[in-house]
Amino acid sequence: MRTSARNRQKNVAVTLVRKIQSSSEAVFAAWTEPRLIAQWLAPGADSVTAVTADLRPGGQYRIDGLHGDGSAYSITGTYIEIIENKRVSITWTYDGPVSALRGATSLVIADLRRRSSDVTELTLSHEKLADREAAELYRINWSRCLEKLEPTSRLHLPIDQQEADNPSREFFTDEHRRLQDRNGTRKLADRLQALTVKHELNVVDAVFIARQNMFFLATTDADGQPSCSYKGGARGFVNIIDNKTLAFPDFDGNGMLISVGNISENGRVGLLFVDFEKQARLRVNGRAQIFTENDKLFSRYPGARSIVRIAIDAVFPNCPRYIHKMALVEESPFVPDGKHPVPRTDWKYLAAFSDVVSEDEAGVETDLDKALSRD
Structure with a gap:
């Protein structure tokens, strides 16, 4: 009876199925490239500090990290099976302060199924767990990790795109510099630019954007007349195509079409994302294009009149001091979902x-x- 009970415990498993809005190549890269693994394979406030991987059957890997309380842990194992863009199977041994997870060697299998060119169905199985307590902890932790997987997978780019030149336009204009000098802030501005301004998204930016259900869009017409518009949708409605490209739907509005009209005349745009609950914000500058047909994203956005794609020139966070803390009551019922009639x-x-x-x-x-x- 004791042997039978131990065997039943060893068969405890967790299985999660997710549809990832990324290609199978990108999701596979997120599971196999150390720089991407480090971005998503840590739940909640945990963080990965180092990843080493010998990507071949029989090869070893090691993930070092810190729990949210600062305590160190490691995960080690062996690659059992690697099928490009389809499957990764590894053994998994946790060594750290969480006693329920420590010691026993288990098995993690990630099966990838291509649903379309930019949708992958992931079936994640964590098998041979010690007991149900470990299984429940892993179910929670994997769910939190998978929230980061989709935006991380979109940071994967082919090598030729990774090596593309950054925009040559100077970030500060002559007038910016004149005002900085007059106010004695040029050195501060230079330091902020060096530390925060990037030409592409990192995983923190991607996760932040993927969590938002609104942003403010600044556009300018051909004569320089500016306009600022509120854009809202369901949480995650801004699509992270990759680390250099965003997209969002243009839904039915008031018929004035000022934003898309401006973009048609002058593609330069600015996006301001504000998280009022966390009191944080992020700015994205780029060049936008309007697509009214033959864009594969129409299938993701029922009711969209057009798709706006943005090539990112600059992305940077802003000081959060003056953001009022507010809580979301409900999302707008007017956002089309293809399932319910719009009020x-x-x-x-x-x-x-x-x-x-x-x-x-x-x-x-x-x-x-x-x-x-x-x-």
Whole structure:
């Protein structure tokens, strides 16, 4: 009976299935390239400090990291099976302060199934676990890690793209410099640029963007007239194509089409992401293009009129001091999801618009401020 109980414990396993919005090549790279492994294979506040990998059947790997409380741990093992873009199978031994995970050698299998050119179904199995306590801990930890896997996989680029030249435009203009000199902040500005301004996303940036459900978009028309627009969607609606490219959907709005019109005339844009709950923000400058047909992202965004793709020139965080702390009550029910009907838009039912909207939207309401939630 004791032997039978031990055998049953050794068969405890955890299986998670996720659809990753990245190619199987990119997801495979996130599982096999040390620089990418270090970005996602640590749950919550844990962090990876070093990764070594001999990527071949029988080869050894080692991951060193720190738990959120600063205590050190390591994970070691052997590559059992490697099938490019399809499977990674490894043994797994944890050595660290979490006693429930320590000592026993288990088996981790990542199966990748290509669903489309940019969607991969990942089936993650963690088998031969010591007991159900270990299984529950690993279920939680793997779930947290997989939240980082998708944005990390999008940081994978072919070598020729990785070596592409950075934009040559100077970050500061002559007028920026004049004002910095007048206020005595040139050295501070230079230090901030050196420490924070990048020409591509890192995994912290990618995870931050993937968590957001809104941002502010700055555009300029051909004559230099600026405009700032709020863009909202479901959490994660900004698509991280890779570490140099973002995309987002253009949904039905008020019909003025100022942002997309400006982009058609002048592709230079600025994006400001603000997380009011965490009091943090990130800025992205780049060059945008509008795609109204034949873009594969239309299948991801039901109801989108066009897809906006942005080639990143600069990305940098901002000082969070003046961000008010606010909590999200609910996401907008107007965001199309392809599953539920979109609610009516009150302002389109105003009598003043009855002759310029579709017949099913026309109405007789008269209070504009109320319809725009301004009363």
